[in-house]
Amino acid sequence: MNSENDVIIGLEVHVQLNNLKTKLFCSCSTDYRGKEPNTHVCPICLGLPGSLPVINEKAIEFATKVALALQCEINERFWFFRKNYFYPDMAKNFQISQYNKAGGRAFGNKGHITIKINGVKKDILLNRIHLEEDPARIVHFGSIITSPYTLVDYNRSGITLLEIVTEPLINSPEEAREFLNQLKLLIEYTGVSNLDLEGSCRVDANISIKGYPRVEVKNINSFKEVESALKWEITRQKNLIKRNQSFTQETRHWDGKVTIPLRTKEFEKDYRYFPEQDLVPIELTQEYIEKIRKTLPEMPNERFERLRKQYQLSEFDAENLILNKSLADFYEEGVNLDPSFGPEEYKLYCNWLMNDVLGWLNDHKLTIDQTRLKPHHLVDLIKYLQSGKITSKIAKTLTDEIMKGIPLEKILKKHGKVRIDDETYIRKIVREVINENPKIVEDYFKKPKAMQALIGNVMKKTRGQADPKLTQTIMQEELKKLERN
Numbered sequence: 001m002n003s004e005n006d007v008i009i010g011l012e013v014h015v016q017l018n019n020l021k022t023k024l025f026c027s028c029s030t031d032y033r034g035k036e037p038n039t040h041v042c043p044i045c046l047g048l049p050g051s052l053p054v055i056n057e058k059a060i061e062f063a064t065k066v067a068l069a070l071q072c073e074i075n076e077r078f079w080f081f082r083k084n085y086f087y088p089d090m091a092k093n094f095q096i097s098q099y100n101k102a103g104g105r106a107f108g109n110k111g112h113i114t115i116k117i118n119g120v121k122k123d124i125l126l127n128r129i130h131l132e133e134d135p136a137r138i139v140h141f142g143s144i145i146t147s148p149y150t151l152v153d154y155n156r157s158g159i160t161l162l163e164i165v166t167e168p169l170i171n172s173p174e175e176a177r178e179f180l181n182q183l184k185l186l187i188e189y190t191g192v193s194n195l196d197l198e199g200s201c202r203v204d205a206n207i208s209i210k211g212y213p214r215v216e217v218k219n220i221n222s223f224k225e226v227e228s229a230l231k232w233e234i235t236r237q238k239n240l241i242k243r244n245q246s247f248t249q250e251t252r253h254w255d256g257k258v259t260i261p262l263r264t265k266e267f268e269k270d271y272r273y274f275p276e277q278d279l280v281p282i283e284l285t286q287e288y289i290e291k292i293r294k295t296l297p298e299m300p301n302e303r304f305e306r307l308r309k310q311y312q313l314s315e316f317d318a319e320n321l322i323l324n325k326s327l328a329d330f331y332e333e334g335v336n337l338d339p340s341f342g343p344e345e346y347k348l349y350c351n352w353l354m355n356d357v358l359g360w361l362n363d364h365k366l367t368i369d370q371t372r373l374k375p376h377h378l379v380d381l382i383k384y385l386q387s388g389k390i391t392s393k394i395a396k397t398l399t400d401e402i403m404k405g406i407p408l409e410k411i412l413k414k415h416g417k418v419r420i421d422d423e424t425y426i427r428k429i430v431r432e433v434i435n436e437n438p439k440i441v442e443d444y445f446k447k448p449k450a451m452q453a454l455i456g457n458v459m460k461k462t463r464g465q466a467d468p469k470l471t472q473t474i475m476q477e478e479l480k481k482l483e484r485n
Contacts, residue, residue, distance in 0.1 A: 006210040007234055009176055010168035011226075013183060014161045016134060016200045017062045017192050023158035024133045025053030025096065025279075032155035033198060045133075045158030047092025052278050059160045060282065062192040063107050063131055064292045066162055069186045069299060072108030072129055076284045079104065080131075080276040088152050089135035097132035097163075099273045106130040107162075113186070115178040124179050125167045134159035137199070143255055156199070162192075168206065173230035176205065180223040181323070185300050188325045196367060207233050209241060213249040218262065220254050229254040303328065311335060311346040320354055326368050327353060334375030338383070349382050356396065360403050372405025380408045390419050393464035421467045423474065426458070429466065430474050433457045434482070444479060451475060 020030055026044035043051035067074050081099040100106040106128035113124050136157040140147035164183065170176050180203065184195050195201045203226050208214040217233055220226045233252070236259065240247050252259040298306070300322045307318040307328075321328045335341050335349050357378070361368060381402065384390045390412065401411045420426065433454055434441055443450040451472075458471050 007171050008168045008208045008210060008214075009170035009172075009230065010206040011164075011166045011170065011176060011179065012204040012206070013164040013166075013180065014134075014202045014204070015066075015164065015183075015187060015193055015195070016197075017059060017160040017162055018194060018197060018200055019192055020056065020058055020062060020160055022056055022058075024056050024059055024131070024160040026158055028158060030159055032159075035155060037151070037153040038155060040155040041157070046154060047090070053096060053276075055279060055282065056160065059131065060284070061292060062160070062190075063129070063162055064284070064289060065190045065192055065296060066164075066187065067108035067111070067129060068289075068293050068296060069190050070108070070111035070113065070126060070129065070164070072111035072126065074108045074284065074289055075105040076286070076289075077105070077281055078107060079281040080279045081273045082276050083132075084272045085270075087135075088150070089138050089157070091136070091154065091157065095132060095135065096276055096279070098130035100128055100130070101268070102273060104273070104275070113179055113182050115175060115182055117172075117175060117178060122175070124169055124175075127165045127167050129162060129164050132161050132163060133157070134161045144253055145255075145260060173227040173234070176230055177223050177227040180226060184223070185323060185325070189297060189299055189303075191297060205230055205233075207237070209234075209237050212237065212241060213247055215247075215249065215259075216251045217254050217259055218251055225254065225256065228256075229259060232257075233259050311350075312343045313346065313350060317347070317350050317354070321350065324358075327358065330368055330375055334378050337376055337379050341379075341382075345382055345386065348385065349378060352378060352381065352395075356399055357403070360399055371403050373403050374405060377402055377405060377408065384408060384412075388419055388421070388467065391464060391466075391468060393459065393468075394419070397464065419467055420462055420465045421470055423470065426462075426466050426471055427474050427478070429458050429461050430454075430471065430478050433461065434478055441479070441482065445483065451479065454479075 018030055022028060023030060023045055026042050028040050028042050028045055030040075032040045044053055064074065078098060080096050081104055082094040083097045083099070084094045086093050098104065098106050100109075108129045109127075111126040111129070113126070115122055115124060134156050136152050136154040139151040139153060141149065166179070170179060180201075184201070187193050187195055193200060199221065201221075203220045203223075205217045205220060205226060206214055207217065207230060215233060215237065217229050220229050232254075237247070248264065250264050251262045253262050254260075304318050304322050307313050307321060308315065313321070321331055331350060331353055334353075335346050338345075341349075357368070357373070361371070381395060385392060385395060398408070398411050398415075402408065437454060437457060440450055440453050444454070455468075455471055455475055458466055458475070459468075
């Protein structure tokens with residue numbers, strides 16, 4: 001049986017540059033999501049006879065940013081090609097794209113993304129990146145196999161796509177998903193796209209077992225689904241090999257559970273590429289490229305190093321923060337609101353953000369930008385914790401309301417949840433707990449760790465409001481009295 005190293009995967013990632021306001025070759029709005037079908041269209045993106053495309057200059061700028069972030073070699077002169085195919089999602093029966101053969105050039109060549117799996121780093125080399133227009137959106141009712149009819153929404157037609165093509169150097173579904181996560185991170189940091197939007201990133205995955213035909217799985221819409229589709233397809237191919245069954249190079253569709261045959265795989269010659277005569281060649285000067293380079297924001301690796309140095313964060317904390325740009329931005333805004341914050345507060349703020357806040361966001365399938373939580377709300381929480389006004393246990397019970405952007409002072413006033421540091425009251429509760437739990441007290445004299453169970457009962461009686469340190473001190477005092485008797 002083949003080993004995992006015999007699995008060969010190459011990815012073609014289609015990223016919408018959706019932070020552009022207009023499409024690649026016309027002035028139609030890119031804000032098409034949730035709009036009535038076929039309302040963001042014009043003669044150009046509908047491919048009507050006589051219409052002429054005009055390049056979106058801002059798209060060239062955005063593509064240059066990504067090329068620089070990926071460390072590609074940017075081609076200073078290139079032109080567009082027609083990729084000919086007949087399908088309802090492309091009204092003019094060809095797609096305006098780029099071609100890196102027959103004298104053509106991609107936008108950029110080479111480049112790489114570094115991934116880390118189980119602590120081991122690996123460079124995934126890129127073949128090229130190029131610009132092209134997005135086809136229309138095909139709407140099936142039910143599955144692609146059972147749908148009684150198909151509708152076409154041309155609102156998406158003409159949206160700017162940047163295609164990133166890897167070399168076939170990925171050897172597992174896990175590596176593929178990590179590559180996509182790192183690519184998303186770079187795209188987010190460049191500011192050219194919001195990849196959390198539906199349909200903003202689609203992946204074609206080419207999979208083969210060494211020595212056997214290659215299969216392409218088209219238009220996978222999420223990174224998790226890419227991993228699942230690859231796992232299923234690898235198993236399918238290995239089973240065919242094991243049974244000595246033949247299979248051919250083909251294109252398949254992932255329906256969320258299995259891959260389904262669509263058609264025999266096309267080859268480049270089937271697309272009959274030839275230069276797009278309605279568009280002039282694009283020329284980029286070194287001066288232009290350097291000007292764009294200077295506008296690049298801080299990249300993830302640079303931010304990682306700065307976070308560690310500026311806020312004295314551990315490698316683990318800094319690495320996890322940079323993986324989510326919105327959370328990293330939230331963190332930095334928050335910890336810089338209060339000049340009195342130091343290493344202890346930096347760490348505490350990070351812990352609450354990456355554990356409690358992120359956990360809540362994941363449970364509710366939201367991003368931090370979709371909530372009313374602001375950095376100053378978390379600053380207030382840290383101050384209350386540091387001053388001892390509330391305990392960590394109390395704070396955790398308030399997460400739902402904190403995430404709604406309700407001021408902490410208002411929440412505490414509503415629930416009456418403040419730290420209890422009245423020594424007389426806590427001693428009274430401690431004595432009650434000792435009297436009510438003779439078995440645990442007996443256990444304590446054999447195993448001192450049993451005291452935690454008694455403290456837990458005190459917390460239960462005080463709804464988590466008793467000061468933990470004071471409670472422990474008083475509990476030790478009362479138990480020592482019993483021991484002496």
